[in-house]
Amino acid sequence: MSLGQRLYDLRKTTGLSQEKAAEQLGVTRQTVSKWETDQTTPDFDKIIPICNLYNVTTAELFGEEKENDYSYNIDSNTEQTAGDSFSEAEKFKIRHKYKIRFAVLLSIGICLYILSVTPFVVLKNEKLSIVLFFVMIAVATMLIVFGAIAKPKFEDEKKSDTPESNLYKRICSIMSGVVLVIYLLLSFLTGAWYITWVLWIVYAIACQIAKLVFSLKGIEIDE
Structure with missing residues (x-):
């Protein structure tokens, strides 16, 4: 079962509409809808509020179903379900790490863009200033481009x-x-x-x- 389907089932179990769930989580109804259809995944800072809203643990949210809440039998499909759930949790962690890494690289890149003019102010050698300027611009651009293209491969599986x-x-x-x-x-x-x-x-x-x-x-x- 995908994370989106699990979020949908949890919301239905608690009897909440998408509007009510969105209101309590501080997001739009469209955001809740995209979560439940696997178009996007919740941001890291929304996981705890979601767990509190649906009265589940993070482990249960990512695949370990409550024993009394669902009617799945323990059969030959159990291992496959657990594997899928683990994969879903791992994907979420990878996405979160990617967002943090991209934010860091983008911040460094912007700082280098801003600092690239300092050689013209500090140094008297115009040729050296120009060289340092273009080097800093090149490094900043490389960091931003690398951060943007280094998306997890499974992101292509999204709708x-x-x-x-x-x-x-x-x-x-x-x-x-x-x-x-x-x-x-x-x-x-x-x-x-x-x-x-x-x-x-x-x-x-x-x-x-x-x-x-x-x-x-x-x-x-x-x-």
């Missing part, structure tokens, strides 16, 4: 993106193209490479604003 997610990705894709053109034009025409990189921070903020707008409309975006 296809929703129309809202596709729209959000198209918006960010168009913005990235526009920012790239502006960035290259300004940089080559003015030679101000040490400051034009700020455009990418503006782009990142714009994408987050777009995501916030979707969230305010009750739409969760899966990136």
Whole structure:
């Protein structure tokens, strides 16, 4: 049984609607629906509230069913069910580690972007400053790209993106193209490479604003 199906059964057992469950967990109804259909998995900080809401332990949530709550017989399928449950729990842990790692790499990358202008301020050697600037930019970009592409392979098993997610990705894709053109034009025409990189921070903020707008409309975006 998948985690989504288990969440659905637990909610039905407690007699809660998706709206009531979402209200008590501090999320939207769409988020609860995506959990129950295995489109997304709950964030790590929602696991304990979910367990408290449905009166189960984390072990029971990830596969060890309560003895009196469910009518499954102990037969030849038990080992397979336990194996599937363990796999589901392991996937959740891997996703959580990936999110933390990506957040760390993204933070380091942004810090390097910001610090890349310091050689021009601290050093008097212009050539060395330019070299250090491009090295820091390259390292920052490498860290961010690596963090973004190092997704767990089983993420490909998820259901296809929703129309809202596709729209959000198209918006960010168009913005990235526009920012790239502006960035290259300004940089080559003015030679101000040490400051034009700020455009990418503006782009990142714009994408987050777009995501916030979707969230305010009750739409969760899966990136």
